Amino acid sequence: MTTTPAPSRRMDARAPSTDPIIEMTDISISFPGVKALDSVSFRMFPGEVHSLMGENGAGKSTLIKALTGVYSIDSGTISLAGAPLSISGPAQAQAAGISTVYQEVNLLPNLSVAENIMLGREPRRLGAIDWRAMRARAAELLARLNLDIDPGSPLSSHSLAVQQLIAIARATGVDAKVLVLDEPTSSLDADEVSELFRVIRGLKDAGVAILFVSHFLDQVYEISDRLTVLRNGALVGEYLTREILRIELVHKMIGKELATLESLETKTRVAAVAEGEPTDTPYLRATGLGRTGSVEPTDLEIHQGEVVGLAGLLGSGRTEIARLITGADRADSGELHIRGEKKRLRTPRAALRDRIAYSSEDRKREGIVEELSVRDNIVLALQADRGWLRRISRRRQDELAQSYISALGIRPANPEALVRNLSGGNQQKVLLARWLAVAPRLLVLDEPTRGIDVGAKAEIQKLVSSLADEGMAVVFISAELEEVLRLSHRIAVMRDRRKVADLPNEDVTVGEIMALIASGADA
Amino acid sequence: MNPGTLRDLPKARLFWPIVTLAALLLLNVAVSPGFFQIQFQNGHLFGSLIDILRNGAPTLLVALGMTLVIATRGIDLSVGAVVAISGALACTIIADSPTPDDLGTVFFAVTVAVGFSLVLGAWNGLLVAVFGIQPIIATLILMTAGRGIAMLITEGQIITVSSAPYKVIGAGYWFGLPASIVIAAAMFVVAALLTRKTALGLLIESVGINPVASRLAGVRARGIVWTVYVFSAVCAAVAGLMISSNVTAADANSAGLWIEMDAILAVVIGGTSLAGGRYSLTGTLIGAFVIQTLTTTVYTVGIAPSITLVFKALVVIAVCLLQSPVLQQRMRARRRPPGSRPPASARSAKKSDSAKKGALVS
Secondary structure, eight states: OOSSOOSSTTOTTOSOSSOOSEEEEEEEEEETTEEEEEEEEEEEOTTOEEEEEOOTTSSHHHHHHHHTTSSOOSEEEEEETTEEEOOOSHHHHHHTTEEEEOSSOOOOTTSBHHHHHHTTOOOEETTEEOHHHHHHHHHHHHHHTTOOOOTTSBGGGSOHHHHHHHHHHHHHHSOOSEEEEESTTTTOOHHHHHHHHHHHHHHHHTTOEEEEEOSOHHHHHHHOSEEEEEETTEEEEEEEGGGSOHHHHHHHHHOSOHHHHHHHHHHHHHHHHHSOOOOSOOSEEEEEEEETTTEEEEEEEEOTTOEEEEEOOTTSSHHHHHHHHTTSSOOSEEEEEETTEEEOOOSHHHHHHTTEEEEOSOHHHHTOOTTSBHHHHHHHHHHHHHOSSSOOOHHHHHHHHHHHHHHHTOSSOOTTSBGGGSOHHHHHHHHHHHHHHTOOSEEEEESTTTTOOHHHHHHHHHHHHHHHHTTOEEEEEOSOHHHHHHHOSEEEEEETTEEEEEEEOSSOOHHHHHHHHHHOTTO | OOTTSGGGGGGSTTHHHHHHHHHHHHHHHHHSGGGGOEEEETTEEEEHHHHHHHHHHHHHHHHHHHHHHHHTTOOOTTHHHHHHHHHHHHHHHHHHSSOTTOHHHHHHHHHHHHHHHHHHHHHHHIIIIISOOOHHHHHHHHHHHHHHHHHHHHTTSOEEOOOHHHHHHHHOEETTEEHHHHHHHHHHHHHHHHHHTSSHHHHHHHHHHOHHHHHHTTOOHHHHHHHHHHHHHHHHHHHHHHHHHHHTEEOTTTTTTTHHHHHHHHHHHTTOOTTOSOOOHHHHHHHHHHHHHHHHHHHHHTOOGGGHHHHHHHHHHHHHHHHOHHHHHHHHHHHSOTTSOOOTTOOOHHHHHHHHHHHHHO
16 A cells, blocks of 8 residues: 555555555645645545544545545546546546435435436436336335335425435445445434444445445444544544544544543533522523424423523424524414513514524525625624614624634634635534624524534534523534533423423433433333 | 736636627727717717617616516516506606696606506515515516506507607716716616615625525515515616607507516626526626627628627627636636646636635625
8 A cells, every 4th residue: 555645654554455446645625715635645445434534624525525526636646446537527426436425415305206316317218217117216225225215205295314315325226336425324313323324234245335424423433444534634544443542533633632622521511510590580481382283382491591402303393493482483372472571483583683593403505695705694694683774884794704703713714705615514603603693692503513523513512601601591402412411401302293301401311311202201 | 716817817707798898899990990989069978889888778777677686586577568668657648748848747757657667666576575476477477467558558559759858868968978878877876885885785695595594594585575676677667768768759569678688688798697696786787788789789890680680699609608617617628738737726617616706705
């Protein structure tokens, strides 16, 4: 393995006896104002699961897009099974046997499941699409994933999690030598993850090389054989999963001492527990608030200075109740009191007027405005609140943008960069900045740390707890129970569209919350 | 992006529209050397360039409104009909008045015509913003029905007016310049100030790029969309006044016919994407002049009337191709000597496109 430069001392003699199926050498890519990849080398062997690790902006997505033909590389070489490969587009990459499932589901919601799975390679008979064969083939692929989905149903009728599985079914349908899974598990629950892993192992046994990207360390350790770590667009090293300790791995990913992270965790936890029972009128009180087909009538109280964690599975009602208290959806039953005053929140705008901000779980569709700059995105909500006539002066905009960029560590630190060119974690920070700029009294964060690396996650958690210390009420929704437990003063558990428990976070364990999620209050 | 170097110049957003405009003007000079001459007679400016500005004024006005509509992901096909209605209303009022030469009469006629366009624009806005009808369908309704309304107003006749004050709008002079140029310039400045000195521009772009995210950020998307359709109708109404004033007649059938197509072309040539979002009023300005210069060129160069439309189409195709990100990428790739390391600036079509958009921010 002489072709790979060796930033890592461990690299030699680790390779299996076979030759790598993919070998990327000295890949460099830059965007306007950002050097996304700086001479990075990467290789994969047939029949292995290879995890790509790194913080936001480390260059993971860029490397994947270089491999799958979305970006053309500025310099460096790629070879497939020893032969040089020049990829000039996603179609060509796919034809060469490199298949991808992206972080954000890239399917067509208005087409059927079968059409989505078979798109671009529909079986034909006499020139026309053979619909029956297409449906049968799609059903077969779904069956391989053990999914009970009607291939004829429209894609939009399925949840994000199911759509993700359908995207994977689509990718496995191609005769793939290399399968790239970019954050495939970020919206899946535990059962769906183990289902996915079963399929991954099957593909691996069939000799497929799988590139796996996930921020869940547990999953990385469970499924992958080999790891490559990137940091700030540069290669840190390649390691065998069984030979690197988690603590070492995290250290390599974030490049700072772990002690800081650990002390933060204890500190927030202690602060969370030390906070006494709030006695004043709650900032927001929902009584029997519900919406048909979305969430059953629910009671919820949120006090100033309090972090309320919403735990539950996807579709349990945790996002749905958040949308009701923020005006994103209209409630059709129940009452809402804000500072003891009865209110009806018909629109997000009305909620913002009552200083309630909602950060949606769907960052791309309901969060960022891709083609606008970081500055525009940050001032958007504040400007909308002031109305179009009272424009925020350019100087004030620059001040706002600059102060949030440095406070939240947004990279690149350029207020004029287009948000679409930022990594997922930095986009999330821009969104947080947008909501913080309106100085909310109640901030509802739906999955703010999804698809974000360890470092940024810790920063956001720290921010949440300091905001609460300053008197802000926060609703924190996350699929990661550890995170909910670490941050919340109180935890509301949702199951089957209703609240099944509401308990102060005192000596509560993940196991107890899991039991509640699994079986309700009677557990 | 390094705007300082000549090499990057072709990537600037307005580079190709400006080059096209310059090329067309030079072609005219080559054929008729006196093309750039501007004379000053009786306190008025005369010349081919002034004619282009004056004749292009209605198209520019309509294209201004169209730019903002397109920025919200919409389109307004009804502008031609609004042109006809506005001209018909104003001319009918003046023709029916006992004192057509009275300034008050003309003022009243203009106010009614522009006022009614507010109603028409509000109707389009209602269909699009409140009832969620696709803009192309919603404005198609008024596009067809509007001609009918204009016919009702004129009772199927061509209404001719002889009113000196009214004639000023389309054929008169203010400050030595044709009044229509002054009016169009004023509207352009108003639109530019309205969108860039207030937050309207940001909110329009935000709604055009991502309506869902904008709603969650508290943007009143409905109000924004409504506003741009009303603005578009007002622009069309003023253009209608100009056109009818210039020919001192209101023709419900032919006034403003196909002007929506010219306006949409002007917007597209100016670099605003039909997909909505980022827009450029300056681009539209140049686009409108390209279209008008093209029409003038047909006459100066003496192209046979039978192939006029084909000639226009060829130029438009050329401009659109020059702006195509795919083609620009290919041309850059060819210019590069084979085997050399690709410069950082040559990347996929998608990215050079986004880089181009990034240039607008600065």
